[in-house]
Amino acid sequence: MYFSKRMAVLLLLLFMVGCGKAKESPSPNAECVATINDYKLTVADFKEDLKTAVAQKYLADDPAKAKRDILEELITRKILVQEAQRENFDKQPSFMKEIERYWEQALIKFFLKQKSQALVGMISADKGEIAAEYNKMKRRLYVEITVLNAKGNIVSGPKTEWFSYGDLPRRLEDAVFSMKVGEEKRGIPYEENMAVVKLINEEPVEVAPLEKVEPEIAENILNKTKEAIFEKWIATLRKNASIKINKKVLDEIEVDNVK
Numbered sequence: 362m363y364f365s366k367r368m369a370v371l372l373l374l375l376f377m378v379g380c381g382k383a384k385e386s387p388s389p390n391a392e393c394v395a396t397i398n399d400y401k402l403t404v405a406d407f408k409e410d411l412k413t414a415v416a417q418k419y420l421a422d423d424p425a426k427a428k429r430d431i432l433e434e435l436i437t438r439k440i441l442v443q444e445a446q447r448e449n450f451d452k453q454p455s456f457m458k459e460i461e462r463y464w465e466q467a468l469i470k471f472f473l474k475q476k477s478q479a480l481v482g483m484i485s486a487d488k489g490e491i492a493a494e495y496n497k498m499k500r501r502l503y504v505e506i507t508v509l510n511a512k513g514n515i516v517s518g519p520k521t522e523w524f525s526y527g528d529l530p531r532r533l534e535d536a537v538f539s540m541k542v543g544e545e546k547r548g549i550p551y552e553e554n555m556a557v558v559k560l561i562n563e564e565p566v567e568v569a570p571l572e573k574v575e576p577e578i579a580e581n582i583l584n585k586t587k588e589a590i591f592e593k594w595i596a597t598l599r600k601n602a603s604i605k606i607n608k609k610v611l612d613e614i615e616v617d618n619v620k
């Protein structure tokens with residue numbers, strides 16, 4: 362983890378105050394907006410923070426004041442970073458651990474965003490899928506659900522409840538809305554367990570005309586498709602990875618007394 366820690370510290374500084382000292386370049390973006398001790402804040406660095414502020418909509422209405430506010434915030438932030446470094450806070454183990462966590466979260470977020478585009482591509486919902494989802498919206502189901510663990514022991518239930526379209530997790534919803542009254546299905550994945558579902562009764566539901574809800578249905582279908590693709594991809598990654606769990610050590614860890 363030595364490399365990760367060193368990289369993490371560097372990345373934190375990049376995220377907090379831009380990209381550090383700029384390389385010499387004829388580009389206007391390389392020009393210096395401000396110098397804070399030995400740090401040079403470039404136009405490119407300043408624009409990155411300005412872009413974030415615009416996205417989060419917390420800028421002042423007056424452009425000149427907005428730029429000045431961002432600059433003052435950056436100057437204060439950089440001064441605090443420099444002082445923390447001067448007092449060697451950036452070398453403390455607890456800080457390094459915190460940076461590792463932040464670095465991992467940032468990396469995963471960026472990775473999944475890029476991977477989503479590659480995995481999902483140009484998927485779309487066809488008319489048949491939209492019509493099928495619309496028909497689900499017209500039904501309200503009275504379902505009995507029993508959750509079992511890997512050994513077949515009951516974890517919860519049986520519990521009966523009315524469910525409408527969108528109330529249940531994707532796999533459970535797909536199962537129960539494909540059933541007829543009186544039908545039962547077993548072995549449906551539910552969190553880390555399996556579910557047994559039985560459709561006891563159903564009633565019709567009044568919904569808006571299809572043309573009014575079609576965009577919402579199409580978006581829901583796309584989200585479900587993305588979720589299914591990602592689940593399959595992550596399952597493949599886990600299957601191909603070498604994972605060893607020391608159950609004895611895990612069992613000895615007390616959750617309420619973690620230090």
